[in-house]
Amino acid sequence: MARSTRESILTAAAELMRRRGYAGVAMKDIADASGAPIGSLYHHFRGGKAQIAREALANAGAAYGLLIPAVVDAYTDLGEAVQAIFDQAADDMEGTAFANMCPVGSVAAEVADTVEELRQTAGAVFEGWIAGGTAYFVARGVDERRARDLTTAVIGGLEGAFLLARTLRSVEPLRAAGRVLAPQYRGMALAAPVPEPAAAPS
Amino acid sequence: MARSTRESILTAAAELMRRRGYAGVAMKDIADASGAPIGSLYHHFRGGKAQIAREALANAGAAYGLLIPAVVDAYTDLGEAVQAIFDQAADDMEGTAFANMCPVGSVAAEVADTVEELRQTAGAVFEGWIAGGTAYFVARGVDERRARDLTTAVIGGLEGAFLLARTLRSVEPLRAAGRVLAPQYRGMALAAPVPEPAAAPS
DNA sequence: GTCTATAGAGGGATAGAC
DNA sequence: GTCTATCCCTCTATAGAC
Structure with a gap:
């Protein structure tokens, strides 16, 4: 499984986005699903939602x-x-x-x-x-x-x-x-x- | 071209949604593109955005x-x-x-x-x-x-x-x-x- | 039937204590 | 590096004057 907070965020984002697309997933949803608070999302991904999506897509791809x-x-x-x-x-x-x-x-x-x-x-x-x-x-x-x-x-x-x-x-x-x-x-x-x-x- | 207000709303919605999807189009965008004010959208389509999308999809389909x-x-x-x-x-x-x-x-x-x-x-x-x-x-x-x-x-x-x-x-x-x-x-x-x-x- | 103003909810993003 | 509180914006939908 995903060990680091960073990885668990990307895993959660990929799983949510494959079902609901990009606009259909809120940062709060990713936070809840990954177990990390909102602040951590922006700590690890300065570029915000778009950067999370970018890395999640590249990984999954x-x-x-x-x-x-x-x-x-x-x-x-x-x-x-x-x-x-x-x-x-x-x-x-x-x-x-x-x-x-x-x-x-x-x-x-x-x-x-x-x-x-x-x-x-x-x-x-x-x-x-x-x-x-x-x-x-x-x-x-x-x-x-x-x-x-x-x-x-x-x-x-x-x-x-x-x-x-x-x-x-x-x-x-x-x-x-x-x-x-x-x-x-x-x-x-x-x-x-x-x-x-x-x-x-x- | 679309003659009635109702038709022009559906035409505008279809055109916008084929480029940007559903969540990517706001009611205000449809209002602007069709020339009708927001209030008219809800006057003609009581079911709101989902109803506009439904009818636009059925027409285009x-x-x-x-x-x-x-x-x-x-x-x-x-x-x-x-x-x-x-x-x-x-x-x-x-x-x-x-x-x-x-x-x-x-x-x-x-x-x-x-x-x-x-x-x-x-x-x-x-x-x-x-x-x-x-x-x-x-x-x-x-x-x-x-x-x-x-x-x-x-x-x-x-x-x-x-x-x-x-x-x-x-x-x-x-x-x-x-x-x-x-x-x-x-x-x-x-x-x-x-x-x-x-x-x-x- | 047309249009404006606004309510009410939820979005992304940030600050700053810990 | 973690977490909370909050800002500001945009969204859908409604109320009500015209």
């Missing part, structure tokens, strides 16, 4: 960027892998009362035209996901252009399906996206996964 | 639900039609400074877990789009199950690609989604479009 490779690692057929990504997302969502999986999508929709600072942070996260996913598929033998389009479409497809699923309270949009996207990649072999270099412990 | 059939009407090949949907969306977005195309997606992300009343309205709009799109493709000779999955995936793909495009300020996600989704439908013929029964003028 880094963590969630590892999920697609983690799921795909187990597969040798690209079509089955794509199907698995969406099925896994559907299963997860059913276990979380249809909360968004991660705060980046929830917040990005809200701030893309209003809080330039956060738009840039969310944009950097999306770019990192696309670059990371593309590099991963290339390492497993997929052609670069195909890898980039596939990664972009999968991430966009996931975000859109999450939006429909949360709004309709049904995982059907996630399953439908998998059924539509997967077939055309069926039969395309994936090379053996390259083991991740262990990240340096902070 | 009905209007935007006609767009996909309108684009697809011109095509006889399903693959080309799917490509055209995403290319058209990309072209439109470039002309609007990357605003979301319609307010439903912007608002839905924000209210899915917070304002139950609006979640239901947005959900009804999405359901209407899926049902309408499915019926349209079925009328043009597509198998029912395929039509439903295709429609769901296209709508989800559009919403997700809009989110990425707005956040990254680039239409590439829309073009990539088209490039990924279209090929598998190439060669599938569409039957001649059925002319729409003219809507009764209000």
Whole structure:
């Protein structure tokens, strides 16, 4: 769990924002959920609410960027892998009362035209996901252009399906996206996964 | 243009909310943009801000639900039609400074877990789009199950690609989604479009 | 039906004791 | 580094004159 006050604030903020977005979360809510008083929030984050959101998004973005490779690692057929990504997302969502999986999508929709600072942070996260996913598929033998389009479409497809699923309270949009996207990649072999270099412990 | 005060309020609200979401738009903003004073907003909409959003979403939802059939009407090949949907969306977005195309997606992300009343309205709009799109493709000779999955995936793909495009300020996600989704439908013929029964003028 | 003034609640942020 | 009290602003909504 989060040990320092600073970490517990970021964890609480990410958890609240993935459900309620940016404007829907008050500093008092973050204080209550993290156990820290309001003053501590401003002590650790001079930049206030926007800075907390920035760091929470960056943290969550880094963590969630590892999920697609983690799921795909187990597969040798690209079509089955794509199907698995969406099925896994559907299963997860059913276990979380249809909360968004991660705060980046929830917040990005809200701030893309209003809080330039956060738009840039969310944009950097999306770019990192696309670059990371593309590099991963290339390492497993997929052609670069195909890898980039596939990664972009999968991430966009996931975000859109999450939006429909949360709004309709049904995982059907996630399953439908998998059924539509997967077939055309069926039969395309994936090379053996390259083991991740262990990240340096902070 | 909007003639009555009531209509101009709804038009202004839809335009503001597609850019800034629900919480990001204040009643004063709607008053200023529509030209009506605050008091008139509550005179015409007893239910306050939530009622304005509800009606604005329902109006916009009905209007935007006609767009996909309108684009697809011109095509006889399903693959080309799917490509055209995403290319058209990309072209439109470039002309609007990357605003979301319609307010439903912007608002839905924000209210899915917070304002139950609006979640239901947005959900009804999405359901209407899926049902309408499915019926349209079925009328043009597509198998029912395929039509439903295709429609769901296209709508989800559009919403997700809009989110990425707005956040990254680039239409590439829309073009990539088209490039990924279209090929598998190439060669599938569409039957001649059925002319729409003219809507009764209000 | 139009418009102004204001109530009442809640937001982000700060000061300063401990 | 922790915590409380409080400031000031903005928000939704209402009252009531015109």
